[in-house]
Amino acid sequence: MPSERVGGILQDILHHIDLAIQFAAGLDRNAFAADLRTVYAVTRCLEITSEASRRLPDDVKSRHPTIAWRQMAAAGNVYRHNYEDVAAHLVWETVQQALPPLKEVLEEELARLQS
Structure with missing residues (x-):
């Protein structure tokens, strides 16, 4: 898979991780659960992240077995x-719990592609 395509997938996932984190910022667990619009928005970000992760090449995934x-x-x-x-x-x-380490791995992979 060309590196430009992999880079695009990584950037897409990172974008949706950032959105999910922004949407949930400033809320505790109960306030988050009570805000239906935010729950729906974050769930959509996770759905997109999930789908995009399927398109990442196996070599990227194999470098990060903790994910x-x-x-x-x-x-x-x-x-x-x-x-x-x-x-x-x-x-x-x-x-x-899951998005911060994922974000770190994806940023590492993006830097790897850009170097």
Whole structure:
């Protein structure tokens, strides 16, 4: 896969991670869960992140075994098809715990491509 395409995917995922973090900023778990618009916006960011992660080449994923790539890809199916199972507290936990290390890995990969 050409590096420009991989770079575009990385940038797309990073953009949606940044949006999710911005949307949830300043809210605690309860305030987040009570703000339906924010829950929906963040869930959409996670859905896009999930789908885009499927397009990353295996060599990128294999360099970062601590990232739960398979679960990330599978989460998109839940967001799209089992939306009744999407709980605000799980979305909150994803933003707080899973996105920061993912963002770090993606920034590292983007820097690797640009050097």
